[in-house]
Amino acid sequence: MKGTDARKCLFYHKNPYEAEKTADLFLQAVRENLLFHMEHCPTYADILKARHFSPDDLKTEAGLWKIPVLPTLYFKRNRLFSMPEDQLSVSATSSGTQGAQSVVGFDANSMRLGVAMMTRFLSYHKLISKIPTNYLILGYEPSEHTQTGAVKTAHGITRFAPALHREYALKDTGSGYEPNPEGVKKALFRYAKSGFPVRLVGFPSYLWRLVGELEKRGISIKLHRDSKVLLGGGWKQFSGKQIESEKLFETVEKTLGIARQNCFEFFSAVEHPLPYLKCKNGHFHETIYSRVIVRDVKTLEPVPDGQIGLLSFITPLVGSMPLLSVVTDDLAAVYPEKTSDCEISTRFFDLKGRAGVGGIKTCTVEASELLKGENL
Amino acid sequence: MNLIGGQLMDDKQARAALGHINEMILNTLSGEPLTAGRVIAACDSLSKKIGSGAYLPLLLARGIFPEKAEKELAEAAHMLSKEYLEKRLEIEFDDSFGEIAIFEGGKVRQMWKPLGTLFHIAAGNMDALPAFSVIEGLLTGNINILKLPGGDDGLSVEILRELIKFEPLIADYVFVFNIPSEDIEAMRAMAGVADAVIVWGGDAAVSAVRKLAAPDTRIIEWGHKISFAYVSGEPSDAELEGIAENICETDQLLCSSCQGIFIDTEDYNEVTRFAGRFFEILQRRSAEMPLPDDPYRTAQKTLELYTEELESASIQKRVYRGDACNRSACGVIASPDSALRSSYQFRNCWVKPLPENRILAELLSYKNHLQTVALLCEPEDRGRLEAIFAKTGIVHITDGKNMSKEYPGLPHDGEFSLRRYMKRLSVKS
Numbered sequence: 125m126k127g128t129d130a131r132k133c134l135f136y137h138k139n140p141y142e143a144e145k146t147a148d149l150f151l152q153a154v155r156e157n158l159l160f161h162m163e164h165c166p167t168y169a170d171i172l173k174a175r176h177f178s179p180d181d182l183k184t185e186a187g188l189w190k191i192p193v194l195p196t197l198y199f200k201r202n203r204l205f206s207m208p209e210d211q212l213s214v215s216a217t218s219s220g221t222q223g224a225q226s227v228v229g230f231d232a233n234s235m236r237l238g239v240a241m242m243t244r245f246l247s248y249h250k251l252i253s254k255i256p257t258n259y260l261i262l263g264y265e266p267s268e269h270t271q272t273g274a275v276k277t278a279h280g281i282t283r284f285a286p287a288l289h290r291e292y293a294l295k296d297t298g299s300g301y302e303p304n305p306e307g308v309k310k311a312l313f314r315y316a317k318s319g320f321p322v323r324l325v326g327f328p329s330y331l332w333r334l335v336g337e338l339e340k341r342g343i344s345i346k347l348h349r350d351s352k353v354l355l356g357g358g359w360k361q362f363s364g365k366q367i368e369s370e371k372l373f374e375t376v377e378k379t380l381g382i383a384r385q386n387c388f389e390f391f392s393a394v395e396h397p398l399p400y401l402k403c404k405n406g407h408f409h410e411t412i413y414s415r416v417i418v419r420d421v422k423t424l425e426p427v428p429d430g431q432i433g434l435l436s437f438i439t440p441l442v443g444s445m446p447l448l449s450v451v452t453d454d455l456a457a458v459y460p461e462k463t464s465d466c467e468i469s470t471r472f473f474d475l476k477g478r479a480g481v482g483g484i485k486t487c488t489v490e491a492s493e494l495l496k497g498e499n500l
Numbered sequence: 501m502n503l504i505g506g507q508l509m510d511d512k513q514a515r516a517a518l519g520h521i522n523e524m525i526l527n528t529l530s531g532e533p534l535t536a537g538r539v540i541a542a543c544d545s546l547s548k549k550i551g552s553g554a555y556l557p558l559l560l561a562r563g564i565f566p567e568k569a570e571k572e573l574a575e576a577a578h579m580l581s582k583e584y585l586e587k588r589l590e591i592e593f594d595d596s597f598g599e600i601a602i603f604e605g606g607k608v609r610q611m612w613k614p615l616g617t618l619f620h621i622a623a624g625n626m627d628a629l630p631a632f633s634v635i636e637g638l639l640t641g642n643i644n645i646l647k648l649p650g651g652d653d654g655l656s657v658e659i660l661r662e663l664i665k666f667e668p669l670i671a672d673y674v675f676v677f678n679i680p681s682e683d684i685e686a687m688r689a690m691a692g693v694a695d696a697v698i699v700w701g702g703d704a705a706v707s708a709v710r711k712l713a714a715p716d717t718r719i720i721e722w723g724h725k726i727s728f729a730y731v732s733g734e735p736s737d738a739e740l741e742g743i744a745e746n747i748c749e750t751d752q753l754l755c756s757s758c759q760g761i762f763i764d765t766e767d768y769n770e771v772t773r774f775a776g777r778f779f780e781i782l783q784r785r786s787a788e789m790p791l792p793d794d795p796y797r798t799a800q801k802t803l804e805l806y807t808e809e810l811e812s813a814s815i816q817k818r819v820y821r822g823d824a825c826n827r828s829a830c831g832v833i834a835s836p837d838s839a840l841r842s843s844y845q846f847r848n849c850w851v852k853p854l855p856e857n858r859i860l861a862e863l864l865s866y867k868n869h870l871q872t873v874a875l876l877c878e879p880e881d882r883g884r885l886e887a888i889f890a891k892t893g894i895v896h897i898t899d900g901k902n903m904s905k906e907y908p909g910l911p912h913d914g915e916f917s918l919r920r921y922m923k924r925l926s927v928k929s
Contacts, residue, residue, distance in 0.1 A: 487623065
């Protein structure tokens with residue numbers, strides 16, 4: 125899919141929060157994206173047909189929710205492409221904390237639009253810097269044998285300030301990963317002396333472990349004052365319980381000397397690779413690149429603002445696969461524009477946990493165990 | 501919470517106690533033996549107290565629905581009653597429990613004796629299961645070390661404390677530790693003093709214990725199992741109600757819960773026809789026994805069924821799913837393959853074809869993972885189908901309603917568990 129005018133104009137638009145100005149553009153790009161996928165992805169066309177949806181139904185923004193929404197679970201179990209897979213330049217998978225992983229692939233044009241969008245987004249938030257920077261990646265080192273989305277995102281973000289050095293909390297051993305606490309510690313002390321800013325990038329739970337350890341040992345260092353913390357994904361990763369972000373950032377300031385206003389929290393998903401940044405009031409704001417729809421947990425129809433439901437998105441970013449309308453496993457509530465009392469006036473959402481059965485007690489054989497016993 | 505010698509202890513005290521568990525076991529062994537009679541008397545007192553409704557507020561406070569709480573308590577009271585436990589001993593030991601058998605012209609005596617010390621590694625797959633595992637150990641006169649499952653709610657310790665109040669000697673026979681399985685050193689220490697390790701849990705837990713226990717320690721595995729229904733011919737609505745009842749009562753969380761239904765046919769149309777019929781029954785039954793409202797569970801079930809529905813646009817399967825006013829979000833998925841799978845649970849089941857002549861070929865590979873089949877068929881076919889299922893790993897053939905119902909003497913996963921906790925001692929005078 126070539127970057128048509130509407131799609132290109134939208135993702136190249138300078139201010140990521142000018143929703144009213146770009147509303148027509150957005151709707152136009154969605155329509156084009158929908159038609160493209162219908163034409164090039166027979167399975168997607170079948171789905172639209174089975175759910176009695178026709179592009180003619182898409183007349184206003186209020187009708188966007190009617191585009192059949194695809195759950196992340198669908199992408200974990202099915203490959204769905206609108207272009208030949210061998211023409212796709214990147215293929216990533218979700219961090220896959222629950223076993224199955226999504227296969228997603230992006231064409232060169234979607235990637236270009238994505239980079240343009242990301243550049244404008246980060247530039248708006250003054251996160252692009254020309255000053256050489258040392259990185260501490262609180263996650264996996266990129267390697268031949270892993271394709272998780274989180275790894276690529278963490279690596280990608282090191283391009284927005286020139287990298288002097290990258291140290292990884294989990295080092296590639298060639299066939300797997302091992303924790304690298306010594307390397308991390310040494311790097312931190314070296315970075316502190318180097319006179320350049322540091323960026324800590326990765327999962328909150330990993331950062332929590334790091335600063336917790338520093339605090340326990342009474343270590344307090346002072347990183348360059350332009351240093352930043354950029355977090356995304358998995359707050360529960362291995363702590364098993366929600367870490368309070370304010371408590372985390374307090375400890376970061378205490379142990380690393382990075383001020384609260386230099387700590388940023390992102391939201392994104394492999395099946396919806398767009399950035400959302402938490403504002404000073406703790407809300408993720410909608411951008412011009414997408415629309416947030418919170419859906420009823422039973423009917424998947426939109427719920428009124430403020431009510432809890434499944435978090436879903438509409439975006440025309442991707443041409444290689446129909447990621448136009450996807451629903452995540454996250455529960456959230458969305459609130460109207462101009463109610464956050466921060467510098468951004470767009471609608472925003474708050475995360476409210478993940479779909480699932482907490483503390484499930486079962487003695488039924490798990491699916492994976494049965495597969496092992498299967499006659500192939 | 502830890503419970504040692506009848507005393508509640510914090511984790512620090514419990515770890516200190518673990519340091520000299522050898523001496524404590526020696527003390528117990530040198531002291532007064534615990535007879536089945538005394539254990540049964542204590543259990544019976546507890547059963548009566550449960551029957552009086554004394555514990556109902558406790559369960560209600562845990563957020564369990566009154567109807568379900570009453571049912572669970574009635575079941576617990578029944579299983580702890582003197583009549584039930586005595587019947588169990590009678591059946592499981594074939595009337596030989598506590599008897600001395602004489603052989604070789606009076607020169608040889610044989611009798612059942614406790615294995616000694618049992619180390620129970622309990623999974624959190626059922627409320628109070630850890631306590632019930634220990635009670636089986638007590639009934640057979642064993643000393644019991646219990647490692648509580650992660651996230652234990654304290655119910656098991658409360659039950660064991662009540663038993664100790666009724667029979668103080670039990671205190672010497674129970675050591676409950678709230679130590680995580682990741683603490684390999686502590687796990688080895690507990691396994692090291694045990695004659696047998698009893699492990700409840702999935703394949704991962706069982707494999708871990710096989711690695712943990714030394715060759716001189718017996719391993720008794722109560723692994724996870726899968727159960728289903730098999731329908732041949734035209735079952736009545738009442739028979740199908742039975743399956744639906746099992747699905748709703750257990751929410752498909754037990755090893756004996758129905759995960760799906762195989763139909764004795766090659767014809768996929770028959771499968772979808774049956775699925776539609778069963779969905780109506782399941783939906784009705786589910787509405788009569790509503791689940792507590794939980795948006796997180798509902799969201800997950802909705803996404804799973806909705807994904808199945810999307811897939812049915814290109815893959816041959818058909819999804820029957822509850823309407824919006826049915827908060828249970830129950831569903832039935834008909835597919836043309838015959839693979840045995842767990843369901844999405846919480847009132848979602850699959851329906852698949854499995855003609856009689858393919859039962860063996862399909863089920864043999866699941867070996868020890870199989871447990872219960874609800875067999876619904878014409879009386880004249882019953883014997884033949886039972887014989888086929890008997891050749892697979894299946895250990896329990898019953899109807900839908902009784903899949904997860906206990907009766908005294910029901911073998912556990914095909915074995916008499918109490919027997920496994922004892923040894924047959926032969927003495928020549």
